[in-house]
Amino acid sequence: MTEPVVWPLWGMILACGAATYVWRLLGVLLAGRLNPQSPAFEWVSCVAYALVAGLIARIMVLPTGLMAHTALTDRLLACVVAWAAYRIVGRNMFVALVSGLVVFMAAAYWRGVWPS
């Protein structure tokens, strides 16, 4: 709320792009000189993994914008259904996404008709 200097969005995008490219550049420069299975790399991949997991948890549990109008139960239900479909139908992403979305939208529709 009280940010003193707000960066223009395009500046933030370019800064984030540059910050991402740093890892790519290091990969080019260090290729063949570092072991990609060293503990340091394991730590880096753990942090990246946990950060993305945190991001998805935040979007699913504490969403903003459009998603904030939907029920937490419905979002979690969609996750469970999509994951179950993914496992049952041999790791098919499309079947997973469609099942999750159909259940989610059906639940949202039901709530719209009979608001609880």
Next chain:
Amino acid sequence: MRALDQQALKLGIIEALGVPAAVLGAGFLGYGSLVADAGYSVWMMLMATFAIWALPGQLVLLEMAGGGAALTATVFAVSLSAARFLPMTLTLMVLMRERSGGRRLWHFLVAAQLVSMTTWAVAMQRFSDPHPKTATEHALRTDIAARWYYFVGFSTLCISAAAICGVIGVLLIGALPPLARFGLALLTPLYFFVTLVGEARSRMQVLALLGGAISALVLQTLSSNWSLLGAGLIGGTIAWWCRKPATPKPTDPPQSDAQQLDPQNSDHPQSSQHTKAAP
């Protein structure tokens, strides 16, 4: 450009046209709709796609910029979410580099920007395909120079498909009825949820997922600016710390169990040659 390079470029484009472009497209369709829902323009969406070219990082940026987070916190969080690019680029460049140094450095700098989870996984597999069907596929196993063309063709098509689907997502969110809009907004988070939870195999990955998710939600109540960064560092470090069983003896039963469940587990020194990242 040799005839073989042209064939490699063409093969890359054709192979991207199927499942890879469609899966990426689904993710970016949802991303475009989230960008539009947050009130940003289609140009910002395209700029982020081309400049960052990593959907998790783009989502982190969207979440944090929307929440008014500071530049430092945002850049750090986006950068850490992309840290996996270092080992990925590292392993891929080894496969595309000629010892004689025939290829110029800028070729690799361009290829590095094109690396994404999808393009990396497909290229790693293609360059070591044990059952090549066509002459071009066979050539890619031995002709290192042609690999760059394959990778550029494949990745360029993937980026184009992602950008087009992102634009469609931006346009759709305003045109669809409310119920379908909810579905579109859920698409990308759901996609990542299924990828992360469905593909988590090793104990380390499961711990990182749980640690990251729990710390993000707890930290969110303290400081929304730093919650993602904190979640990555705390959850990731805990997972890394616990990645080996408490007593790593060769006869330790939990360890042999873990190895049995997960043949690709790189935690175990003896199994390190079998990880999928090894060429």
